[in-house]
Amino acid sequence: MSTLSFLLATHTELSGDEVAHLQRLASEWQLLSDLSFADFLLWVPVTTDPEAAPHFLCVAHSRPTTAPTAHPDDMVGGTATATQHPQLARALDDTTMRREEQPRWHRGRSIRREVVPVVYQGRVIAVLGRDTNLAAPRVPSTLEISYLAVAGDLCQMIADGTFPTADDAEEGRSSPRVGDGLVRVSAIGTVLYASPNAASAFHRLGWSDELVGADLPTVTRRVSADPFEGAEVVSMLRDALAGTPSPRTEVEGRGATAVVRALPLRPRGVPSGALVLVRDVTEVRRRDRALMSKDATIREIHHRVKNNLQTVAALLRLQARRTRHEEARSALTESMRRVASIALVHESLAASVDERVDIDEVLAGVLPMMNDLVRAGAGVSLSREGRAGALPAVMATPLVLVVTELVSNALEHGFPTPQTSGSVRIVATRTASELRIDIVDDGAGLPDTFSLERAPGLGLQIVRTLVDSELGGTLSVRPDADGGTRAELRIPLTRR
The missing domain is CATH 3.30.450.20 (PAS domain)
Known part of the structure; x- marks a missing residue:
């Protein structure tokens, strides 16, 4: 079905202000229909010959919730000539609300038709048709009389050009x-x-x-x-x-x-x-307060988890410094880095309003920690390109861990000797269906016997598990065309 804006742009030469006025009127559709117990049709004159009588195109249709509809079928796109609906043409000339003397039969229904000229800045730009279904007789009551009286006043204000105003635009929708x-x-x-x-x-x-x-x-x-x-x-x-x-x-x-x-x-x-x-709206506000309280509780939990994880990371760092055994010190340092990475995710969640994490912000906090892995005297630089964007919390933690493990592997195995210079780049590319992150280094490259599935290192084992079970993605590690190594991570986004 064509929209009001499209139909007005296609079939009329109304100005932008006049179109905006009709859109404001459409935002009050339901109010007018319910008060009138009637369908409202918005008709605009359409003619290609200045000498010919105009015919009218229906560009909007609203049905009441307080009475049976007069038009079960959608009337938008329908046309009427001055012969078929003479009151429409008359409303263009004298800006007077009119009602047909006798009801009409339309598809087996008795309908009373009225017209209301839509005036904007002293000119009739459209005509409202108010069609009431008379098949279901209504007993005049105080409610019905009051509703119809208010509807009559509002329709007269439409003909006066005083309703709706620019201030009514957003209010009418809500x-x-x-x-x-x-x-x-x-x-x-x-x-x-x-x-x-x-x-x-x-x-x-x-x-x-x-x-x-x-x-x-x-x-x-x-x-x-x-x-x-x-x-x-x-x-x-x-x-x-x-x-x-x-x-x-x-x-x-x-x-x-x-x-x-x-x-x-x-x-x-x-x-x-x-x-x-x-x-x-008492119940609605009660639920809003409950949701706000729950949201505040969740944020506080993330904040406390972040603090506890940072405490654990600090303890691991202290223990690593006091350990004389090199292999044990390396294992404690890697554990500290992993815990600190998870803490950064919870820090981001503590400030989030929708349980989503900006991956780029978290990686910006992780990379400085990775500098500790660069051997003294080495000139290896870390950089990021592109944007990974925001992801749900359930994906954020495993993704950050995977990226940090891959960067750690690139630093450790790509530049194994001191005084080695080079670079490690994190390249993110995101589409509507997929997030792609490449970790590219220009280091020593892969050994001829390397196999990702049979790699014994704990870091790659963690990566394979998280990519398969948590992210549902794929990972490949291969020599880069320019030398060094390229790890390609692909994460589908459509099923999330």
Whole structure:
């Protein structure tokens, strides 16, 4: 299905500001449909001949959640001529909302059609069709009468060119819905109607009296647990009554939380009060707090694990310095380096908000430790190229260990004698499906009898195990074309 922006760009010559206005209107689709108990169709005039009567293209369609739809099939992309829908053409000329005198039958349904001109900066740029399914008769109730009255005011404001405004763009997409709770307020702030859900929301906040007839700014001030927050909500309501749309605001009281949004109602420029939408989000905020608490706990665990691992690494370093046996000292130093590498991963996780690790940052911390492996007097340089990016925590620890072991092998076996100069490069290349890391050195190269599968060293055994079982990748070690050795690590990303 084509998007609103695509259809407008393809079939109209509307300016960028006019297109933005229609997109803002589309963000309020659900509010208008639910209040009207009707489908809303957005029609734009399309013509290639200035002398011919325009025909109309439907570029957007919204269905109500409060009533049966008038159009089960998607109407986007459909067309109508002035003969088929004469009210559309008339709305372009006199900017007046119109209703057909007699209902029409459409695919076995009785439908009442109305049109609302969409005015922007004094010019009609589109027409809203409001189609109501009359097949299911509705008993007039206070709720239905209130909803339709508010819908009538908002539609008149669309014809006036005063709704929606630029401030409504983001609010419409995340606003409480009509079914969450609706309050109709008079021009002086008195509650004229409150839906059952809205009344329940204010009762949970702590208001025990009847809501209808009360002054809503006073009610919100009294139920708000925070006086500053209460003053902010009162100011928001006063602004809406004065004609200024307000952003969503939260009110907390008696352990309950509600989201409130106020829309001014000024049909034909006459103050008519405000529409206040209310949604009880107590359970949502409770879960948010629980998640925040759990997230803080996980970060604290990573922080403590990092501290403990650093302590273990420091103890291993001290023990290595006190050991006289060269082989034992080397084993303790390698163990210290491995533990310190894992500690760096946990340090990164302690600062992460989504359990992902920036591999490049961790490697930047590991490489200085690798310099300890360079023999005194040797001029071997370590460098990184490219970016490995961020990876999930489950992949980060084994990957960092694999890279450090491969770099350690390159330093130890590629430059076995003192006063040897050269370089070891870590080259990272990442695509949507794979992470490739090459460790390239220009050292002594591989012996003729080398076999990765039969290599007896502990480091390569650790590498093979981690690559196969933890990373699900592949590793190859071969002579480099320019001399030295190249270890190629391939890690699939698509199955993660």
